[in-house]
Amino acid sequence: MxxxxxxxxxxxxxxxxxxxxxxxxxxxxxxxxxxxxxxxxxxxxxxxxxxxxxxxxxxxxxxxxxxxxxxxxxxxxxxxxxxxxxxxxxxxxxxxxxxxxxxxxxxxxxxxxxxxxxxxRFLSEPAAWITEQSERDGWFVARAQWLGAVFSGGDSPFAASPWRREKGGLWDVGPHALSVLLPVLGDVTRVTAAARGPEDLVHVVLDHAGGASSSLALSLTAPAEAAGNFVELRGTAGVTTLPASSEGxxxxxxxxxxxxxxxxxxxxxxxxxxAFALRVTEILASVEETLGSA
Structure with a gap:
């Protein structure tokens, strides 16, 4: 090609x-x-x-x-x-x-x-985990934290990005979190709540078609010591977390x-x-609208 x-x-x-x-x-x-x-x-x-x-x-x-x-x-x-x-x-x-x-x-x-x-979705261990969890029923609640330190005084190559500065973690790392949650819990049926925290931190609560609820914390301004990604699922299958990847x-x-x-x-x-990416964009826009009306 x-x-x-x-x-x-x-x-x-x-x-x-x-x-x-x-x-x-x-x-x-x-x-x-x-x-x-x-x-x-x-x-x-x-x-x-x-x-x-x-x-x-x-x-x-x-x-x-x-x-x-x-x-x-x-x-x-x-x-x-x-x-x-x-x-x-x-x-x-x-x-x-x-x-x-x-x-x-x-x-x-x-x-x-x-x-x-x-x-x-293209890293071996996380992708296999997502597939495995999507085949299980009975998820009750999910918790996702996608916290970057792009604008926290480090040497990130993305710190000069105007659109990241303007749109914040919701639009930059929010798609990553949603790309994990949607195939497992189903489409988002409602943005239940959205609130702003320090800097660009956004807290979001979502209802999903599979019956579960998820909460997300998204930021590009976390302290470097607090940065990282975490996804936890709880349901009838027990408790499981998104594995780290050994790849880049x-x-x-x-x-x-x-x-x-x-x-x-x-x-x-x-x-x-x-089409999947469009659906993610629609959810992000709904969260943004909820934040604006809060």
Missing amino acids: RFGLLGTGPWAQMVHAPALDAHEGVDFVGVWGRRPEAAKELADRHGTRAYDDVDALLADVDAVAVALPPAIQADLAARAARAGRHLLLDKPIAETVEGGRAVVDAARAGGVASVVFFTT ALPAFARAIDALRTAADTGRPHPCDA
Whole structure:
């Protein structure tokens, strides 16, 4: 599959470009970025071509991997889908429900496959745990904490991200938590409560179609000593927690590439496709609305 990369930021440099370059089933055709000099530097590092014109890149590839802020991603993903290019996207798929729906509609109209890189869903141990728990009934309550220290005075490469600063943990790490909870507990039927804590910390309580309730704590401004991810389920099967992964993002992204290739070859949607990512966006928007009316 001929891939183009849209984006040149830290995530593109750390994960997307190295994974595309190393993947035996991929022809890494080139890179486009909003800063041409950054696109050239990244392309040169991986022995591929820098494109000044995004449409020229789309003309030369079968698929795009996108590592851009969500509002920009949504516009370019819809554009790529209309050109018949398969989509390997990042979360959140868009900053608005309308933006996410535009991507889904364009993908359907273009007959293209899509996979959204919810990292946890592509890590071996967590993915196996999610599958195992989704096959069990009787979950009563779930608790998820996704606490980052991006803006807590550390050296995070994402600290310069304007959209993360504006949207906070709800939109950056909230999709990760929801990507774990939804396949296990079912769709969200109601945002029961939402409240703000210190800095960007958000507390959320959700009702799920399977009958369980979940509570989430989401932040990008936790103290470095308190940062980390935790998901606990309690029900008739007992108590279980999301296992840590021994892998990093690179092998996970390689699996996401494989998932897109399979979806494109078979025509069968992947569980983490653009439609699933749209549903996550709808839930985030509902939480935001509840916060605004509190």
